[in-house]
Amino acid sequence: MSSNYRSNAIGIVADRIIVSFPIFNAAHRSLKRTVLHATTGGRVARESESRVMVCALDQLSFRIGPGDRVGLVGHNGSGKTTLLRVLSGVYEPIFGSISVEGRVASLLDLNLGMDPEATGYENIRLRAILAGLTPRDVEDKLEEIAEFTELDEYLEMPVRTYSSGMLLRLAFAVSTSIDADILLMDEWLSVGDAEFSKKAAERLEGLVDRTPILVMASHDPNLIGKMCNRVFRLEHGKMTEELRDSQLRKTATSQQIPLPPS
Amino acid sequence: MHHRLNQALSDIGRGLYMTHVWALLGLHDVKQRYRRSSLGPFWLTLSMAIMIASMGVLYARLFGQDMEDYLPFLAVGLLLWTFISTALNELCSSFIAADAMIKQVKLPLTVYVARVVWRNLLILAHNAVILVPVALWSGKATVLGIVSAALGIVFLAGNAVWVGLILGIVCTRFRDIPQIVASLTQIVFFLTPILWKPEVLGNKIWVATINPIFHFIELVRAPVLTGAIPWQSWAVSLFVSAILAVIATSLLARFGHRVAYWV
Secondary structure, three states: OOOOOOHHHOEEEEEEEEEEEEEOOHHHHOHHHHHHHHHHOHHHHHHHHOOEEEEEEEEEEEEEOOOOEEEEEOOOOOOHHHHHHHHOOOOOOOEEEEEEEOOEEEEOOOOOOOOOOOEHHHHHHHHHHHOOOOHHHHHHHHHHHHHHHOOHHHHHOEHHHOOHHHHHHHHHHHHOOOOOOEEEEEOOOOOOOHHHHHHHHHHHHHHHHHOOEEEEEOOOHHHHHHHOOEEEEEEOOEEEEEEEHHHHHHHHHOOOOOOOOO | OHHHHHHHHHHHHHHHHOHHHHHHHHHHHHHHHHOOOOOOOHHHHHHHHHHHHHHHHHHHHHOOOOHHHHHHHHHHHHHHHHHHHHHHHHHOOOOHHHHHHHOOOOOOHHHHHHHHHHHHHHHHHHHHHHHHHHHHHHOOOOHHHHHHHHHHHHHHHHHHHHHHHHHHHHHHHOOOHHHHHHHHHHHHHHHOOOOOOHHHHHHHOHHHHOOHHHHHHHHHHHHHHHOOOOHHHHHHHHHHHHHHHHHHHHHHHHHHHHHHHHO
16 A cells, blocks of 8 residues: 555556356355255255356456546446446456556545544544545645635534535545545546535546546546546446547547447 | 465454554444443443442352452453453454445455454453452452453453454354354353352363363453463463464455455
8 A cells, every 4th residue: 555656557457357246135144054055955055056146347358557547438237336346456356367556546435434423523534544544644634624625613513413515525525635546436526516516626636637547437428528538338247348539539529429328 | 375365464464553544443433332421431331330249249149259259250250251242242243334344445354353352442441440449459469460461451352353353254244143143152151250250160160161261351350360370271362362363364365355245
């Protein structure tokens, strides 16, 4: 988790990665069933073996390097979020290899680890530590984050008293305060009322601009056209097409890029 | 396999090293539980004190024991047992309860276990307040005894990490195990010398000495009560600890990467 990677070492290489989920129900999670399975064979064993496996990513291979802005597109359930989780290191592929070099920041779930009973300040610390900052870094950034939220004295109060918009401001401010080499996003983040959302957009764009690699899942063709220079289209866990730069610009501007409705 | 073993060892090493993460999470857990109560975790201390006082009087009578002798024995035993049994049960869900976090950020699994152990240590520290009057009353505690007891608690916490890795992984996959652990801890409570002294077993003392939990408790209880270091219990505990370490590391190496899929 060191941040002293030389910029040319940053990159992602995936080689035929497969991710599949076991879908458990009570019977499958039961110890009794597993013990019977071990001791009897036959009917019970067949039932146990018929456990449903969902193949979420099927033999994906790709290389992503500095300067790449990758857009992931595809229907719901096509594997976009799963791929983002593989890139963040949460899911280890069951087959194939993936190497991710560089510090990864993921903006997948902004409300992660929020403690409703704790104050705004406490939650900033909590979130920042979870995102990989050291306690010293957190104290350095605390003021800047607090100021950005414009929540002032509310930061001394438990976040359970916040409106959902205020909570989002806080989460957004922390999440976007962490510099990384690889930024993972699930849809573009927009927060707050008109004025704040402009400020937020600038902050997010600034973060994206100084991050070498961006991987973003989105249903919005205009956004993908604007932000990305590569597009991976996922369908049932397979990568069915990849557009690059010039191709992408052309299709995006002519509005013919065949993206699903959001 | 070699690569997986390295991964597991680095998970444990890095996980324990990330004190600022698990200490903060553990502290938040305790604070969250008692946030708006005036006594906070001292509610537990209070109820523990009442329980020790009432059971102490009753059981000293029932077992025909001398109060001065029995009450400190019961106090230390119950305190440690509360730590052990609560930790055992909560460790079952160290990963299940942190599912959102596990699916979102890549942290060593050991962090989630250490968090649960830490929060139980914090509660134990609150309860340990009871030991002060008990130690003063019994008057047998020595400096060496207190140091040795403190070492015993650190050792207990270390073993809780091994047990937590084992239970955490197994319980995430098989959701019946937490129930089994809950029933077993209740049975073990009666089989372990906490309410009763091992001496009452007479020549059947093996019932106590084959029980590793008895030895773990003795690591702390013996030095607090008598000031002596229980070498035999240390030997047994170290042996059990080594076995737990091997099981925990192998489970982590074999199944650690599957936990994110199971939670």
